[in-house]
Amino acid sequence: DQQVKQNSPSLSVQEGRISILNCDYTNSMFDYFLWYKKYPAEGPTFLISISSIKDKNEDGRFTVFLNKSAKHLSLHIVPSQPGDSAVYFCAAELEFGNQFYFGTGTSLTVIP
Amino acid sequence: GAGVSQSPRYKVAKRGQDVALRCDPISGHVSLFWYQQALGQGPEFLTYFQNEAQLDKSGLPSDRFFAERPEGSVSTLKIQRTQQEDSAVYLCASSSSPLRFFGPGTRLTVL
Numbered sequence: 001d002q003q004v005k006q007n008s009p010s011l012s013v014q015e016g017r018i019s020i021l022n023c024d025y026t027n028s029m030f031d032y033f034l035w036y037k038k039y040p041a042e043g044p045t046f047l048i049s050i051s052s053i054k055d056k057n058e059d060g061r062f063t064v065f066l067n068k069s070a071k072h073l074s075l076h077i078v079p080s081q082p083g084d085s086a087v088y089f090c091a092a093e094l095e096f097g098n099q100f101y102f103g104t105g106t107s108l109t110v111i112p
Numbered sequence: 113g114a115g116v117s118q119s120p121r122y123k124v125a126k127r128g129q130d131v132a133l134r135c136d137p138i139s140g141h142v143s144l145f146w147y148q149q150a151l152g153q154g155p156e157f158l159t160y161f162q163n164e165a166q167l168d169k170s171g172l173p174s175d176r177f178f179a180e181r182p183e184g185s186v187s188t189l190k191i192q193r194t195q196q197e198d199s200a201v202y203l204c205a206s207s208s209s210p211l212r213f214f215g216p217g218t219r220l221t222v223l
Binding site (some may be wrong): 036104 | 118147153154155156179193203211213
C-alpha cells in the first residue's frame with residue numbers, strides 16, 4: 001500500500017513562474033519529510049526537508065509547506081528555471097525507522 | 113571519492129543468471145541502504161546496514177535477493193536466478209544523518 005503519493009506524474013511550467021509539486025501521505029506517524037530531485041541516469045539528490053513540528057521551510061527558491069491535518073506537503077519553486085527540469089520525489093520517514101517511503105515522482109518541465 | 117558510486121551502471125542478464133551489484137558508500141558513512149526502483153515508480157526499500165550488520169531486510173522481495181557488507185564499507189547486492197520482474201534500477205544510499213546520499217544506480221535488465 002502506497003503510504004506516500006504524488007498524484008501528478010508530470011507538470012509543465014513557464015520559466016519564471018511558480019512550480020508547485022504536491023505530495024500526500026497516509027501515515028500520521030511520519031516524523032520527517034524530504035524532497036529529492038532526480039536527473040536521468042543519476043541517483044536522487046537531496047533538495048529540502050521539513051520536520052513534522054514545522055509547517056514551512058525555505059531555502060532560496062525552494063519552499064516546502066507541511067499541512068499535517070491534511071497529511072499534505074508541497075514544494076514551491078519560485079522562480080522556476082529550465083535547470084529545474086527533473087523528476088521530483090517526496091519521501092517520508094518515521095522517527096524510529098530506517099526506511100524512506102518515496103512517492104512515485106513528478107516530472108517537472110520548465111519551458112524557456 | 114566524494115559521493116556514492118555503484119557498479120556496473122548497466123547490466124543485462126539472461127533469465128536465470130546470477131548477478132552481483134556493487135555499492136561504494138561515502139567514506140565513514142555508517143548506514144547503507146539498498147532500494148529498487150521500477151519504471152515509473154519511486155524507490156522502494158530493500159535492506160539496511162549499520163556498519164556490517166544487516167539490521168533490516170524486510171524489503172527484499174524474495175530469498176533470491178541477498179545483500180552483504182562484510183567489512184562495513186562496500187556492499188554487494190546479489191540476485192540469484194534472475195527473473196524478468198527483477199528488471200529495475202537498483203539504488204544504493206549511504207548516510208550519517210537523516211539525509212541519504214544516493215548513488216547513480218545500476219540499471220538491471222533481465223531478458
